[in-house]
Amino acid sequence: MRTFLIPTILFTALSLAAQGQIDHWESVILPGDTWSYQVPTSQPPVDWTQIGFNDAQWSQGASGIGYGDDDDQTIIDATLTVYMRLEFTIVSLAEVEQLLLDMDYDDGFVAYLNGTEIARSLVSGEPPAFDQPSDGLHEALLYTGADPERHEIDLSLLAEGTNVLAVEVHNESLTSSDLTGIPTLSVGVNATTSHYRSVPDWFDEPVEMEEVVLETSNLPIVIINTVGGQSIPNEPKIRASMTIIDNGPGEENAVTDSSNPASLDFDGHIEIEIRGSSSNCCSDKKQYALTTYDEVNEKDNVSLLGMPKENDWILNGFAFDPSLMRDYIAYQLSLKIGQYASRGRYCEVILNGDYVGVYVLQEKLKADDNRIDINKIEPEDNAGKALTGGYITKSDKTEGSDVAAWYMDNYSGWQTAFVHEHPKPTTVTSLQDNYIREIFFNLEAQALSNNDALNGGYPSIIDMPSFIDFMIMNELASNADAYQFSTYFHKDRNGKLRAGPVWDFNLTFGNDLFFWGYDRSHTNGWQFDDGDNVGAKFWTDLFLNPTFNCYLSKRWLELTAPGQPLHPDQINSFIDEVFANTEVAAERNHARWGIGEDRAEHVAIMKQWVIDRVSWITSQLGNGQTCVGESVPNLVITSINYHPMTADGKDEKDLEFIEITNTGSTTVDLTGVYFGGTGLVYQFPPNIALAAGHSVFLANEADAFREAYGFNPYDEFSRSLNNGGQTITLLNGYGMVIDEMTYSDEAPWPTEADGDGYFLSIIDPNADNNDPSNWKAENVISGTLLASQSPEPVISLFPNPTSGHLQIASARQLVTVQMYDVHGRLLQTIHPAEASVVMDISHLEKGIYLLQIQTNTQVYRRKVVVE
Secondary structure (H helix, E strand, C coil), X not given: CCCCCCCCCCEXXXXXXXXXXXXXXXXXXXXXXXXXXXXCCCCCCCCCCCCCCCCCCCEEEECCEEECCXXXXXXXXXXXXXXXXXXXXXXCHHHEEEEEEEEEEECEEEEEXXXXXXXXXXXXXXXXXXXXXXXXXXXXXXXXXXXXXXXXXXXXXXXXXXXXXXXXXXXXXXXXXXXXXXXXEEEEECXXXXXCECCXXXXXXXXXXXXXXXXXXXXXXEEEEEHHHCCCCCCCCEEEEEEEECCCCCCCEEHHHHHCHXXXXXXXXXXXXXXXXXXXXXXXXXXEEEEEECCCCCECCXXXXXXXXXXXXXXXXXXXXXXXXXXXXXXXXXXXXXXXXXXXXXXXXXXXXXXXXXXXXXXXXXXXXXXXXXXXXXXXXXXXXXXXXXXXXXXXXXXXXXXXXXXXXXXXXXXXXXXXXXXXXXXXXXXXXXXXXXXXXXXXXXXXXXXXXXXXXXXXXXXXXXXXXXXXXXXXXXXXXXXXXXXEEEECCCCCEEECCCCCCCCCCCCCCHHXXXXXXXXXXXXXXXXXXXXXXXXXXXXXXXXXXXXXXXXXXXXXXXXXXXXXXXXXXXXXXXXXXXXXXXXXXXXXXXXXXXXXXXXXXXXXXXXXXXXXXXXXXXXXXXXXXXXXXXXXXXXXXXXXXXCCCCECHHHCEEEEEECCCXXXXXXXXXXXXXXXXXXXXXXXXXCCCXXXXXXXXXXXXXXXXXXCCCEECEECCCCCEEEEEEECCCCCEEEEXXXXXXXXXXXXHECCCCEEEECCCCCCCCCHHHEEEECCCCHHHHHCECCCCCEEEECCCECCEEEEEEEEEEEEEEXXXXXXXXXXXXXXXXXXXXXXXXXXXXXXXXXXXXXXXXXXXXEEEEC
């Protein structure tokens, strides 16, 4: 396994301060020491981790023990597991003040001191099986120039005299290219005498930081107590309680308010674990992932600090960012320009009675109506419309459970790994994997060939506004990780591929891992073309495409105009606001961790950096005035049934529909026209014409629409309309707005359309369709509207009900038609290879039957009634 990891800084404020005065540090176990080891063929004896175990039959070798990457002194054959033991002597226990294990490993490990587990990563099981692969991928760090993972060990487990350190290292698979185990055990000694050996050159001595006691804060206070005071592991999540104190805007919050119910935003059960790869291994201030639970131990969707309800949350501690704001600033700017990003609130955190600093409590990125708004694909969704989404995919490091689904070449000479986020790598089916993979490779091919056609070119594959905004945000911030790591994409059912949300902006706005010699976030230069983390080739190819670049330039000039969210004055004013809000808390955070010294000076430099960066990008882009496809047709949303009601008074989402009318004087080619944003999905197929003055109806469910209104809609959209109101945006294939309107279920909008059996119908299609007074409530689609519907529906059945023959007509070629009974039994299959076919169903008994109709573009399902 080869990955490209960024070496990371070790911040050395330990979570537990030394109880006495440490004079110096020495190592009792070093890389290169000789270990007893065994490559197992069966489970080892239960006492293999204890003092006195007879390992005389085991092999001997110097660490590292493993293979691949040239970081091992003892080379072994490919294996899933290797067991290692090394006895050592502590001369004087009274002289030892602290004990640290620095563990370099690939891919997972469990470590034991004198028979007691002391550290674990990416290995489950009690005990783990000898032939058990690791739970994910983890690359060794020492050979890359980074420090290994550090674990502080309970001194009570150490004995004067003989001790034994035992480690089992697990590989991700037998086909993995490498495995390694390199433990280093060091002691902090309170005497001037030396009994052991010098620490390695890479060893950073921990620094005892000032104890901070939090009493009050202008920020919400989060108090977490794990069950039994356990240390929080990398995984799995452990039980804890969490109390959030928030007295509201402008009010002080006190730790003593935890006993006042009126002050509590949340008080309940959670499960929590450490998260993050680089920040986890190399920063003592940890990042956390948590899930909220109710009293019966079920996941509980709750609103935290005013954010929409969910159960998965993150505590972001701003790893490697002395400003304590880069992630927060970037996510908020993304929200301001209309693209979803993780919402969050600043807070101060107390963990098991210990103040652990300033965090942002924020949303975990996941499929959810209020987060990444896609249809959640299930394992059985392997054909037709269901196979098309929704998906969340990311370019990222391959560590832990993040395993590469595929790789794509980049222009720096290596590859970019793509990882399934939803569905997860453990649940994605081969058909789903192939489907979403082909979307990306088709994008690569069309971008490389400069194919900007609405029919078959890259605009037919991607949502251009989201890709443009994603590039703008990452280039504005000069994100050193952009495109290669933490780069998210999502695709809804029947929808286009969208870029985002933006994520992981700690190495931005001029910040980088300077301690390791990295300096990549500059005011000049493009991140997709800097020879480092450039990502898949399609990013560069899109930027160089004249059409994409024109729209990118147009959007940049729009967003950086005076008063707009990305104008330097607006960004820097927001930075000042965040700085002032967190100033006192940041001082406490500095006292606790030593992070953020000279923060005011750092932020001042950051603000000047923003001015210079915006100026440079503006100088590099065109004026965006004459882009291909910029003119838009006269299409207007003229009817909306957002909250239908069936005859028995029940809500029925299947009856939702939208009418789009051509209010112009010429026929409109609907190729590429689609609904922008998320939550409502439809893209018109190529070469569909809508005559002047004519309308097209799109329904949630075609059969229900036909039964209710007596005619077939043109096609079905995916997802559904919001009963409480929403913005509907109709775009051309290049992302230009054709029509955008926002309806509501509240007056002055006609409230009869809110579940009372009516729908919204426009009064004057040439007037403003955002004006509630231009809409009325209707409950019948008029004959005028029906007569003007054009073009023909995608699928029509006639007659239905029927007793003999059924004509099936389509706007597209019919590939396969299958008829099923209500029990799911297949009764008949035909392959028309044309746009119309007649089925003889005279032999069928009376009842309801189901048709599955596959065209050359997708699969439809319709009900047929036989009389």
